[in-house]
Amino acid sequence: MAVNMSTVARKGSLELLQKLAPLREVEGVRDYFFVDRKGTILARKPDSPVEEEVAAACARDMAQVGEILSLLPGQEQDERVFDFHFKGTVLIAWDWGGAYLMALCKEGVNLAMVRMTVNVIKEELGKGRRFRGYLARHSGGEYLLSEQDVGSERYKHVMALETGIGAEHKLI
C-alpha cells in the first residue's frame, strides 16, 4: 500500500495511524484525520479520496469553530462532538481536549457504527502511553486564536455571548 508519509503520517504518529485504522472499515467514511488544537493534521487516512487541501481546510476551520465555541459558557464537558451536515457529506468532529478527531463521511453513513468505532478508538488511544506522550507534545503550546484575536472586533459577538451582552445574538 502506497502511503504518502510526508503528509499522512508524521514521525511518531504511526501508532496513532494504526489506532485509527478501524474507521477505514466503516462503510461511508471517506476520510478521517487527527488534528491538534491549531488545526494541523497529525495523522490522516492513508488512501483518502479527499484532496489534501480540502482536508487541511476542514481541519483548520473545524479547530477554529471548536475554539470559538469553547469560549461560550457551559462548554466544560470532557468531550464535545460537532456534526455538520452538508449536501452529500457529514463532517463529525470529536473534541478530546488536546486534539480533535474528524471524520468526513458520506450522507447516509451509519452514525451508530461511526460513534461506536470512535468510542473504541478513544479507549485504545487513552491506553497507549506512547500516544499520550505524543499528544502531550502536540496539544500544548499556543492556541489557534490568541487573546488579542478573541478580544478583537471580529469575535466581539462571541464575547457578547459569554458576558451576556447583546441580546440580539442568540444561540439557536
Next chain:
Amino acid sequence: MTLKEVCDRIQVELTQVMGPLAPLILKEKAAEFGMSMDNLSAEKMPELVEEASFEIQSHRKKVQFQRAALKILRELPQQPVVAPEPEATESEPDETKPVRRKSHLRLAEDPLSRKQQDKVSAEKEGRSAAGAGTTAPR
C-alpha cells in the same frame, strides 16, 4: 452470517457484561425501534447495539461490549452508502475558459433563509404595488 446469528452472538456478548437481563434489554430496545427479535433490520442493528450499550453502567465494560459487537456487526454484509452526487454537466468543457474546481463540501439549502428571502421579496412586491397605487397616472 445471518441476521439472527448476529443477534444471537450480540446477545451472548451483552449477557457477558450485563448478566441474565441482557436478552430482555435487547428485546425492549428492539421494540423501541419498532422491531421484534424475529424481525430485525440489518440497517438498524448498529443503533440497537449502541442503545443497548448505554444500559451498561461501567465504562470499561461498555467499551468492551462495543468492541466485541463491532467485530460481529462487520460480519454482516454492509450495504453501500448512497450519497447524492452533485449533478454532472452534459456539455463539453470549454478549453478557453479557466476551470473552476468544484468544492467537495456544499452547503445544504437553508429552508429558513429561503423563507425569509421569499418574505422579503413578497414585501418588496407589495410595497411596489402599493407605491404604484398611490401615484396617480398623469
